[in-house]
Amino acid sequence: MPASPPPGAPPARRPARLRTRPAAAALVVLVVGLVVSRGDGLAPDLAGGALYAALVQLLVLVVAPSARTEVAAATALGTCLAVELAQLTPVPAAVVAAWPPAAYVLGSTFVATDLLAYAAGVAAVTAGDVLLRPRPRAAGG
Numbered sequence: 031m032p033a034s035p036p037p038g039a040p041p042a043r044r045p046a047r048l049r050t051r052p053a054a055a056a057l058v059v060l061v062v063g064l065v066v067s068r069g070d071g072l073a074p075d076l077a078g079g080a081l082y083a084a085l086v087q088l089l090v091l092v093v094a095p096s097a098r099t100e101v102a103a104a105t106a107l108g109t110c111l112a113v114e115l116a117q118l119t120p121v122p123a124a125v126v127a128a129w130p131p132a133a134y135v136l137g138s139t140f141v142a143t144d145l146l147a148y149a150a151g152v153a154a155v156t157a158g159d160v161l162l163r164p165r166p167r168a169a170g171g
Contacts, residue, residue: 051162052091055155059085067134072143079147080154083110087155099163103156110148114140 063081066074087106090097097105113136116122122136137144
């Protein structure tokens with residue numbers, strides 16, 4: 031049985047991920063996403079959306095390595111949803127017109143299927159995070 035912390039001690043923290051794994055994965059996802067973005071059609075569009083969401087979640091994990099898995103997933107999905115819904119306004123188009131590389135972050139037009147792609151990308155990173163995250167060690171074991 032694990033020993034209890036002394037009275038008044040802060041609760042035991044969950045082990046943090048190292049930043050190197052999500053950072054390395056983010057770099058790979060970024061490169062693959064840039065390659066996929068050169069394609070035309072539904073498959074590259076869906077793959078690009080999934081990779082975009084995966085990249086957002088990996089960046090959340092780099093910035094906040096102690097974040098709970100579900101919080102990182104919700105943050106990424108919420109961010110992607112906000113960016114997609116913003117495409118229903120003229121703001122992203124105006125930003126992209128002023129600085130074309132912003133299209134990689136803000137997109138250009140609302141596409142409902144992107145929402146499914148975002149969910150798939152977040153689900154993939156969440157599964158990997160659950161499988162690869164360090165587990166707390168049992169005391170005395």
